[in-house]
Amino acid sequence: MEDSSLNTKTEHEAHLPHDYYTCKASHAFDQWFACLTVGRQLSSYYRYGKKSDCSKHWKKYKLCMQMKLRSEESGKALMREYREEENKQRMSQPNVLDVWTLRE
Secondary structure: HHHHHHHHHHHHHHHOOOOOOOOOHHHHHHHHHHHHOHHHHHHHHHOOOOOOOOOHHHHHHHHHHHHOOOOOHHHHHHHHHHHHHHHHHHHHHOOOOOOOOOOO
């Protein structure tokens, strides 16, 4: 029975992009730095009335740096946890589907 669950997991992972469990620290740092720029902060203040929270970008940068210090499998597990948490947060927030109501 465990063999079938392992096969299902690898089949699921086969549909993911090849770099799904990797992280580039330079890219994460660039995203964090771009979030901190004056233009981005002014845009956020204009649209939402508050500054952008750049902590998610910093968290990803720290994750990328941690992955460099770990083995490949341990790094993948760390990224898997991060992606799962990211998906949970994304699903818990309002989205465009909340605006529309279905007609019968």
